[in-house]
Amino acid sequence: MFTNEIIASFNELEMSLYNYIVQNSEKVAYMRIRELADETHVSTATILRFCRKLNCEGFSEFKVKLKISLKENKKTTIKSSHHSIVEFFERTLKGDLEEKIKMAASLVTKADNVIFIGIGSSGILAEYGARYFSSLGKFSMYIKDPHFPIHSKLMLNSVTIVLSVSGENNFTVTHLHQLKQKGSKIISITNTKLSTIAKTSDINIPYYVTEEFIEEANITTQVPVIYILESMAREIYKPN
Known part of the structure; x- marks a missing residue:
């Protein structure tokens, strides 16, 4: 879901948002956009731009893809x-x-x-x-x-x-x-x-x-x- 190219394109706010999502994926998959904005101290507009970088039309589509990704990656993978x-x-x-x-x-x-x-x-x-x-x-x-x-x-x-x-x-x-x-x-x-x-x-x-x-x-x-x-x-x- 998060390719090297996409991650490299993130600015500081998006990188902060990404780190929060990676650490709280199970929770984020069921949050509303306003709840995520409050938790990460970014605007909903920043979250929507973040979603578009992941080729999602909105936050709802992002959550669907996140849930699918979680099912596919139950086993923890450590990067080299x-x-x-x-x-x-x-x-x-x-x-x-x-x-x-x-x-x-x-x-x-x-x-x-x-x-x-x-x-x-x-x-x-x-x-x-x-x-x-x-x-x-x-x-x-x-x-x-x-x-x-x-x-x-x-x-x-x-x-x-x-x-x-x-x-x-x-x-x-x-x-x-x-x-x-x-x-x-x-x-x-x-x-x-x-x-x-x-x-x-x-x-x-x-x-x-x-x-x-x-x-x-x-x-x-x-x-x-x-x-x-x-x-x-x-x-x-x-x-x-």
């Missing part, structure tokens, strides 16, 4: 890693990713202190990012405790790099606000620029890949995050 990587490069590298990486690297270069935060798999990558940056000469730390004591003077010329797939994790949002209030500049790496964390940041680097779930587990690829982190670190590094 190759598919995820190609998706990332096709959607993101055509945009301003490299420019955003350079902007973020410039901000980090001027900072005295760099802090990484994240939770779950994003937390593991935050720890990796801190180590990778430190290996290339920009000492960084990873903090997973939002109550970790940090002297306010250390935050005056600091940068916090926030990692989050959804950009909505309450733990990370709370942590981000605490660091921002202490004067730290915020760089976020999220799957979409429409999230709370993205909107709260001074610089957001979105990577736009389709989120994937197995039951309650988010198994969305983290390859784009590694690419962005390593590109930033290499941009910052200047040989003597």
